[in-house]
Amino acid sequence: MNPDTEIPTFAVVGHPNEGKSSVVATLSEDDAIRISDFPGETTVCSDYSVRVDDRILIRFLDTPGFQYPRETLEWMQQHPAADQHPARAFVDAFKKEAHRHHDVELMIPMAAGAGIIYVVDGSRPMRQNDLCEMEILRMMGNPRMALINPKDGEETFLQAWKDACAKSFNLTRTFNAHRASFSERMALFESLKRIHQDWEPAMVKAVEAFECDWKHRNRQAAQSISACLVQALELRTEARTEDRNGEETTRLELVQSYQDAVADLEKGVQSVLRRLYRHRAFQPSFSRQSVLREDLFTERTWRLLGLSRKQIIIAAAILGGGAGFKLDLLFANLSFGFFTLSTAALAAAGTWLRGEHMARVTVKRLRMGGVILSVGPNRNPQFPFVLLDRLLLYYELVINWAHARQDAPQARVQVEDEEKAGFSARWKRARRDRFARLFKRLRSGKETTRQEALQELQAELEALLWERSHGRDEPFEVS
Numbered sequence: 001m002n003p004d005t006e007i008p009t010f011a012v013v014g015h016p017n018e019g020k021s022s023v024v025a026t027l028s029e030d031d032a033i034r035i036s037d038f039p040g041e042t043t044v045c046s047d048y049s050v051r052v053d054d055r056i057l058i059r060f061l062d063t064p065g066f067q068y069p070r071e072t073l074e075w076m077q078q079h080p081a082a083d084q085h086p087a088r089a090f091v092d093a094f095k096k097e098a099h100r101h102h103d104v105e106l107m108i109p110m111a112a113g114a115g116i117i118y119v120v121d122g123s124r125p126m127r128q129n130d131l132c133e134m135e136i137l138r139m140m141g142n143p144r145m146a147l148i149n150p151k152d153g154e155e156t157f158l159q160a161w162k163d164a165c166a167k168s169f170n171l172t173r174t175f176n177a178h179r180a181s182f183s184e185r186m187a188l189f190e191s192l193k194r195i196h197q198d199w200e201p202a203m204v205k206a207v208e209a210f211e212c213d214w215k216h217r218n219r220q221a222a223q224s225i226s227a228c229l230v231q232a233l234e235l236r237t238e239a240r241t242e243d244r245n246g247e248e249t250t251r252l253e254l255v256q257s258y259q260d261a262v263a264d265l266e267k268g269v270q271s272v273l274r275r276l277y278r279h280r281a282f283q284p285s286f287s288r289q290s291v292l293r294e295d296l297f298t299e300r301t302w303r304l305l306g307l308s309r310k311q312i313i314i315a316a317a318i319l320g321g322g323a324g325f326k327l328d329l330l331f332a333n334l335s336f337g338f339f340t341l342s343t344a345a346l347a348a349a350g351t352w353l354r355g356e357h358m359a360r361v362t363v364k365r366l367r368m369g370g371v372i373l374s375v376g377p378n379r380n381p382q383f384p385f386v387l388l389d390r391l392l393l394y395y396e397l398v399i400n401w402a403h404a405r406q407d408a409p410q411a412r413v414q415v416e417d418e419e420k421a422g423f424s425a426r427w428k429r430a431r432r433d434r435f436a437r438l439f440k441r442l443r444s445g446k447e448t449t450r451q452e453a454l455q456e457l458q459a460e461l462e463a464l465l466w467e468r469s470h471g472r473d474e475p476f477e478v479s
Contacts, residue, residue: 011061023177031278032280033062070132091107116145147174193207221395225395232262247371291393292397296386296387311432381436389424
């Protein structure tokens, strides 16, 4: 391959039902690739390319599995091709024989000079056929990587696989195609830069372009999340009734309408995130224990997400929601967070923590009869943090959901009732305060203040999403 003119191309090869198609689906972010537990589903070589702005960065070729590795190896050893690539010699010899169709198909890209990604199931013991396949690929001479894909999570045989692969391949990596996070995918791309010195410039450009594209996607995700938060903070629903006896029914319907409107905002962001991160088939059906299965306006959601009691008091002071509290916060040692809260303050924080003021109804009685009921804008200091935690949890689930994976998401289901399942409660104090101040400015009546705050919120979220996707979180604070 000429690195200046050609696109890095890798043939993904291996034994049938070892996870080749799963690896290709995850690396190419293509959840439309057919993945089956039955061997032999892939019968022809198929091109699945990684694209950015309709420009192909890397090609992954999904190939049929080896059918007769022992016979193939024996033939190559008995017919050394002095002036011809071994794969080309094999293709020329067997291209008209139907029973060797699979082996011919997998040889074609190697004959054309493609790099090799050899996929093996590291959860099973090694067999003689595996050693034959490794020797065949060694004889090719193409740049090659062994990818140990432990399908069942079993690691008993992992070291034996690593030792054997080290003898025949330029690089060896462990990579679970069904559990690989974004950072693990990027680490694999980084490894491919080292597969061959002459290929490094092209791979460097490809990885840089992919990183740039990821930043662009994160920026769009941050804009979508910001817009959702702004609309949720401004949301107000209203209803009028002339029938005093029907006031309670109207009240209940209005609260439900408000909650449905917030849920629609959240679903809108979820749809955007699935599209941005190329999940067409991903429609999560969460388990009963999942915090993302709960409605936003439930006591359990507000207990598991958002801020702790002490953090709510500080946020309320910043947002102005704690003006009625008799707090000595101005005189407390806030730089270290060690202060004594009044019983009334803790009690009020508890109601906010449980969400008892999730959506309060305001009643305006008219002189001529009838009443106007309204809900919102929501001034609960906990509300934007709970909503943000839910959106961040969904973001993390989407970006780390391998495109080869077809089971139902669980999304942090093992959570004790008193343990916070979100992120905001574990941020450092400075970050929480920045978000609280931004939420306050977004609630301001001044358009210039709100627009400036929106831009700053998007920048904060973009940095946060980059941390979440690259495993570079700021250290969590225990509080």
